[in-house]
Amino acid sequence: MELIKTDIEGVVIIEPRIFKDARGYFFESFSQREFDEKVGHVEFVQDNESMSSYGVMRGLHFQRPPYTQAKLVRCVRGKVLDVAVDIRKGSPTYGRHVAVELTEDNHRQFFIPKGFAHGFAVLSETAVFQYKCDEFYHPEADGGISILDNSLGIDWRIPTEHAILSEKDTKHPLFKDFDSPFSPF
Numbered sequence: 001m002e003l004i005k006t007d008i009e010g011v012v013i014i015e016p017r018i019f020k021d022a023r024g025y026f027f028e029s030f031s032q033r034e035f036d037e038k039v040g041h042v043e044f045v046q047d048n049e050s051m052s053s054y055g056v057m058r059g060l061h062f063q064r065p066p067y068t069q070a071k072l073v074r075c076v077r078g079k080v081l082d083v084a085v086d087i088r089k090g091s092p093t094y095g096r097h098v099a100v101e102l103t104e105d106n107h108r109q110f111f112i113p114k115g116f117a118h119g120f121a122v123l124s125e126t127a128v129f130q131y132k133c134d135e136f137y138h139p140e141a142d143g144g145i146s147i148l149d150n151s152l153g154i155d156w157r158i159p160t161e162h163a164i165l166s167e168k169d170t171k172h173p174l175f176k177d178f179d180s181p182f183s184p185f
């Protein structure tokens with residue numbers, strides 16, 4: 001696998017090595033050895049999958065300390081725009097984001113360290129999204145910022161006025177009103 005560094009330290013795009021032949025393709029979707037070697041040791045404990053239709057936006061979510069989550073995400077069917085926002089107080093990239101198109105064709109994965117809010121918008125008719133987390137789900141630690149907050153400067157590539165959100169995601173605070181529980185160091 002190859003790493004593509006981004007504008008935010010620690011947030012990386014992973015391009016797996018794809019083996020194609022007359023039958024189709026094969027690739028190692030996760031190797032603890034290679035991940036440790038190239039990204040650093042992260043012990044993932046939970047895999048998640050969600051399916052969404054075009055126009056769905058999920059996020060921008062995080063879990064508060066002590067249940068913070070790093071995530072390794074990918075889109076196995078369809079296409080999403082995936083976004084990580086740095087919400088670590090004192091970080092030189094606080095409030096900055098990285099956006100990456102994850103698709104069933106590019107097989108790209110996206111590593112989002114602890115201290116980031118995460119979300120995505122579905123750009124295809126449907127999208128199946130799979131991701132690994134390094135902390136279990138703790139609903140009592142669930143947090144979020146508004147995925148529709150224009151101050152974040154995210155180009156979601158869909159008309160967000162028609163976005164389909166969960167009830168919960170319509171209630172997150174704007175970034176300016178948000179008191180981050182994270183610090184960078």
Ligand SMILES: Cc1cn([C@H]2C[C@H](O)[C@@H](COP(=O)(O)OP(=O)(O)O[C@H]3O[C@H](C)C(=O)[C@H](O)[C@H]3O)O2)c(=O)[nH]c1=O
Pocket residue numbers: 048050058059061062118119120136137166
């Ligand atoms: C996240 C999660 C949810 N659930 C249950 C709780 C709800 O009854 C149902 C849907 O949960 P929610 O609406 O929070 O799902 P998403 O909106 O896709 O949330 C996720 O989407 C964004 C993009 C993320 O990065 C987070 O991992 C996660 O917050 O699944 C579980 O049982 N375990 C879990 O780990």
